[in-house]
Amino acid sequence: MYGVCGCCGALRPRYKRLVDNIFPEDPEDGLVKTNMEKLTFYALSAPEKLDRIGAYLSERLIRDVGRHRYGYVCIAMEALDQLLMACHCQSINLFVESFLKMVAKLLESEKPNLQILGTNSFVKFANIEEDTPSYHRSYDFFVSRFSEMCHSSHDDLEIKTKIRMSGIKGLQGVVRKTVNDELQANIWDPQHMDKIVPSLLFNLQHVEEAESRSPSPLQAPEKEKENPAELAERCLRELLGRAAFGNIKNAIKPVLIHLDNHCLWEPKVFAIRCFKIIMYSIQPQHSHLVIQQLLSHLDANSRSAATVRAGIVEVLSEAAIIAATGSVGPTVLEMFNTLLRQLRLSIDYALTGSYDGAISLGAKTIKEHEERMFQEAVIKTIGSFASTLPTYQRSEVILFIMSKVPLPSLHHPMEPGRTGENRNRLTQIMLLKSLLKVSTGFQCSNMMSALPSNFLDRLLSTALMEDAEIRLFVLEILISFIDRHGNCHKFSTISTLSDISVLKLKVDKCSRQDTVFMKKHSQQLYRHIYLSCKEETNMQKHYKALYSLLALISIELANEEVVVDLIRLVLAVQDVAQVNEENLPVYNRCALYALGAAYLNLISQLTTVPAFCQHIREVIEARKKEAPYMLPEDVFVERPRLSQNLDGVVTEFLFRQSKISEVLGGSGYNSDRLCMPYIPQLTDEDRLSKRKSIGETISLQVEVESRNSPEKEERVPAEEITYETLKKAIVDSVAVEEQERERRRQVVEKFQKAPFEEIAAHCGARASLLQSKLNQIFEITIRPPPSPSGTITAAYGQPQNHSIPVYEMKFPDLCVY
Numbered sequence: 001m002y003g004v005c006g007c008c009g010a011l012r013p014r015y016k017r018l019v020d021n022i023f024p025e026d027p028e029d030g031l032v033k034t035n036m037e038k039l040t041f042y043a044l045s046a047p048e049k050l051d052r053i054g055a056y057l058s059e060r061l062i063r064d065v066g067r068h069r070y071g072y073v074c075i076a077m078e079a080l081d082q083l084l085m086a087c088h089c090q091s092i093n094l095f096v097e098s099f100l101k102m103v104a105k106l107l108e109s110e111k112p113n114l115q116i117l118g119t120n121s122f123v124k125f126a127n128i129e130e131d132t133p134s135y136h137r138s139y140d141f142f143v144s145r146f147s148e149m150c151h152s153s154h155d156d157l158e159i160k161t162k163i164r165m166s167g168i169k170g171l172q173g174v175v176r177k178t179v180n181d182e183l184q185a186n187i188w189d190p191q192h193m194d195k196i197v198p199s200l201l202f203n204l205q206h207v208e209e210a211e212s213r214s215p216s217p218l219q220a221p222e223k224e225k226e227n228p229a230e231l232a233e234r235c236l237r238e239l240l241g242r243a244a245f246g247n248i249k250n251a252i253k254p255v256l257i258h259l260d261n262h263c264l265w266e267p268k269v270f271a272i273r274c275f276k277i278i279m280y281s282i283q284p285q286h287s288h289l290v291i292q293q294l295l296s297h298l299d300a301n302s303r304s305a306a307t308v309r310a311g312i313v314e315v316l317s318e319a320a321i322i323a324a325t326g327s328v329g330p331t332v333l334e335m336f337n338t339l340l341r342q343l344r345l346s347i348d349y350a351l352t353g354s355y356d357g358a359i360s361l362g363a364k365t366i367k368e369h370e371e372r373m374f375q376e377a378v379i380k381t382i383g384s385f386a387s388t389l390p391t392y393q394r395s396e397v398i399l400f401i402m403s404k405v406p407l408p409s410l411h412h413p414m415e416p417g418r419t420g421e422n423r424n425r426l427t428q429i430m431l432l433k434s435l436l437k438v439s440t441g442f443q444c445s446n447m448m449s450a451l452p453s454n455f456l457d458r459l460l461s462t463a464l465m466e467d468a469e470i471r472l473f474v475l476e477i478l479i480s481f482i483d484r485h486g487n488c489h490k491f492s493t494i495s496t497l498s499d500i501s502v503l504k505l506k507v508d509k510c511s512r513q514d515t516v517f518m519k520k521h522s523q524q525l526y527r528h529i530y531l532s533c534k535e536e537t538n539m540q541k542h543y544k545a546l547y548s549l550l551a552l553i554s555i556e557l558a559n560e561e562v563v564v565d566l567i568r569l570v571l572a573v574q575d576v577a578q579v580n581e582e583n584l585p586v587y588n589r590c591a592l593y594a595l596g597a598a599y600l601n602l603i604s605q606l607t608t609v610p611a612f613c614q615h616i617r618e619v620i621e622a623r624k625k626e627a628p629y630m631l632p633e634d635v636f637v638e639r640p641r642l643s644q645n646l647d648g649v650v651t652e653f654l655f656r657q658s659k660i661s662e663v664l665g666g667s668g669y670n671s672d673r674l675c676m677p678y679i680p681q682l683t684d685e686d687r688l689s690k691r692k693s694i695g696e697t698i699s700l701q702v703e704v705e706s707r708n709s710p711e712k713e714e715r716v717p718a719e720e721i722t723y724e725t726l727k728k729a730i731v732d733s734v735a736v737e738e739q740e741r742e743r744r745r746q747v748v749e750k751f752q753k754a755p756f757e758e759i760a761a762h763c764g765a766r767a768s769l770l771q772s773k774l775n776q777i778f779e780i781t782i783r784p785p786p787s788p789s790g791t792i793t794a795a796y797g798q799p800q801n802h803s804i805p806v807y808e809m810k811f812p813d814l815c816v817y
Contacts, residue, residue: 015049018042019056022079027071031078039079040086050087054080054098061102065109073114077102077121084125096137099125107145112159115149119166119173126173139174143192146170150199150232164203164228171196172235179242188247196239197254203232205262205270233277240281248282248289256297265311275315279322287323294319295338302345303355306370309342310377317381321388332393333400336382340404340431343378346371347426375430383437391444398438402455405431407462425467432462432473439480447517447557450481456521460528468537475532475545482552491548494594494632496601496620507555507606514557522562525553526569527680533573533592534582540636543591550599554606563607564664564673570596571657572678578649590642593630597623600655611663615655622652 012020021035043050061076080099087095099121106118122142149167154160175196178187187196243251255274264270278290294316301309320335349355350371386397406424444450451459463474479488485506497503510518532538533546554566576582577592584592597620604616620631628634629643630653657675665671751759 015053016056023072023075031075043083043087050095054095058098058102062105065105077117081121081124084128104141112163116162116166119170123169123173126177142174143195147195147199150203165231168231168235175239188250190250193250194254198258200232200236201258203228237281240278245286248286252290252293265308268311268314271311271315272318275319279319290319291323295335306374310374313377313381317384320385336397336400339378339382343430346375347423351422379433379437382434386438399455401431401435402458428470436473436477439477443484446513448513463528463532472542472545475549479548482556484556487555488548491551494544494547494598494636496598500602500605510557510559515559518557518562523681530569530680534576536584538588543595547595547598551602554603560669564670568678570599586642589646590629590635594632594635598632609667615659619655627653
């Protein structure tokens with residue numbers, strides 16, 4: 001029967017005859033459109049025949065491919081495309097299987113034209129929305145083949161470009177077909193992502209663009225360009241834009257591996273571009289997942305070359321800035337913790353010259369240079385990311401970084417030995433650099449929240465260290481916190497201007513919160529400024545920082561009391577230069593004189609007291625004539641002009657405390673306080689972080705405790721601690737525990753067995769005793785003791801009347817209801 005049907009065309013099934021009729025005798029004539037319309041109508045009328053039509057078309061196409069009849073191959077694919085577009089019945093799944101088999105056959109061909117033809121058909125199929133789901137369809141072959149086409153290395157440049165673009169289009173079709181269909185193969189599996197993502201990155205990497213384009217998705221062109229890089233970028237954006245929360249990791253990991261394998265972190269241009277594309281394409285709430293992936297990758301490469309780690313950090317910086325505009329989530333402190341940990345590791349690498357901790361002399365100079373570059377990249381990243389954070393998160397970051405700074409105290413012991421000292425010093429410098437980056441531009445209206453006590457204590461303790469660079473960083477950090485109106489740059493040059501209005505300073509009234517802050521911390525600040533001025537290793541930039549700090553305190557945080565204390569402080573600094581008990585060099589003494597002149601000139605014009613301004617100007621003019629080496633214009637220059645002999649400075653060249661207290665006292669300032677010379681409140685902290693070891697610190701604290709104890713004279717020698725003494729103490733403690741346990745047992749037994757009247761009487765007696773004590777307390781607080789004059793003198797000398805309890809006040813009858 002089948003043989004007869006094969007010989008007689010009239011006996012062939014109708015669908016075969018209709019399929020045969022669409023092929024012309026000459027393939028150049030193309031598809032016979034009228035017969036194609038008949039085939040389409042038949043397929044729509046008898047959808048159960050669609051799978052057989054597909055199978056027969058597939059059979060003919062495979063035969064034509066084997067016979068190299070490529071014209072008929074093109075006609076068969078055109079017919080398949082039209083049938084796919086027209087038919088959406090439930091039985092289309094079997095037809096699709098035949099269609100995909102034919103596409104796979106074309107893609108397996110070595111002919112570029114057939115590969116491109118198969119890809120175009122697959123793309124048309126990918127854009128069709130199927131009415132019925134498919135449970136068994138697989139696209140593994142297409143992912144592998146399209147990825148292979150993306151890496152085409154054909155000799156002909158034009159053909160190579162076409163094949164690569166076909167491969168990218170095919171991957172885009174696979175993504176569109178599968179990404180939103182849960183019943184399809186999961187395209188987000190690592191086995192697929194490891195092929196798709198590197199293929200797209202390969203085309204982004206190897207095609208040079210005529211001009212660089214911003215990776216923002218808002219600038220995507222409407223018309224597709226004949227450029228694999230443009231097409232690959234659009235496909236990558238589409239892929240990442242469709243990624244759900246759980247799929248981000250699988251999409252980002254191949255990017256990191258590709259950059260590692262092709263050594264693309266070191267130039268870092270391409271890596272930054274890739275992650276800008278990623279950050280602008282994913283949903284904003286997924287940004288922190290990308291940051292976490294980069295942080296993990298940085299930790300995994302902690303022993304890689306410094307240039308590689310620097311590239312990762314640069315990419316992390318760019319990604320974090322973009323992520324901060326969306327949602328960084330819980331990764332803020334995690335990011336800073338990772339960066340600070342990498343900073344410490346880099347310091348160790350620079351000191352040892354190797355990545356395993358063993359000291360090696362080979363290539364140490366090169367590694368030190370590379371590690372320094374990496375450290376600067378980390379600090380830059382910390383600063384740039386912190387600048388995008390809101391104030392509350394920035395405050396947390398500041399406290400977090402400060403808690404990592406190693407300080408020489410009992411609670412934060414430093415590493416002993418020469419290597420430990422170098423490591424501690426470098427760690428302190430790098431962390432303070434990071435803190436300076438974070439604090440720059442920090443705006444906080446309340447200084448109590450900007451500089452909390454625990455942070456300020458740790459920061460100021462580093463201000464007393466021997467290292468001049470560390471002290472300078474501390475001063476600059478304080479300046480960045482206090483400068484809330486951008487006045488700092490106006491004090492970059494120390495001078496004695498006759499009119500400070502040219503500086504155009506922004507001055508605000510001191511707020512109540514700032515007043516509270518200064519009442520609490522002013523003496524601490526003054527003490528550290530005073531001790532910083534006495535350091536022998538100070539240089540010109542230190543004195544400029546001290547001047548800026550004094551000036552900013554006067555502008556941002558000053559009330560009358562603060563102004564008086566600052567003037568006393570500067571006059572005490574002048575005495576340091578005059579008496580010279582510290583044996584300071586000539587330059588330091590001249591600098592202290594010049595610093596005092598510049599600050600008093602500024603504060604006199606800020607207070608606008610004419611007599612005060614006149615005295616300051618008189619001293620400055622006298623110095624200009626006969627002692628210019630005591631003015632900032634001659635001291636704080638590239639080549640200072642100093643005096644060889646500063647002993648016996650005449651009174652006319654000095655600012656006199658008696659004169660200043662007299663003129664300011666007449667304007668309402670506290671003259672009694674002005675007359676008192678400033679003496680810093682020295683504590684065991686002052687030189688603790690600078691010159692004391694741990695053993696000396698303990699002895700110092702014991703000495704301070706004994707000196708400050710009110711019972712010093714009454715103390716008797718301590719009992720000698722022996723074995724018998726310890727044994728007696730242990731036995732006594734056991735006896736006390738037994739007595740306490742017995743007392744508790746008696747109380748419980750009493751409440752369980754005693755009669756109710758006895759328990760009530762016992763509790764009533766205790767309640768009456770408590771009530772009598774409360775009455776005494778209320779009587780004392782409500783009725784203050786009368787003074788002889790009949791009034792109570794307040795703390796400021798103002799009389800106050802007796803406070804009458806409310807229940808004893810006499811109200812008029814109208815107030816009684």
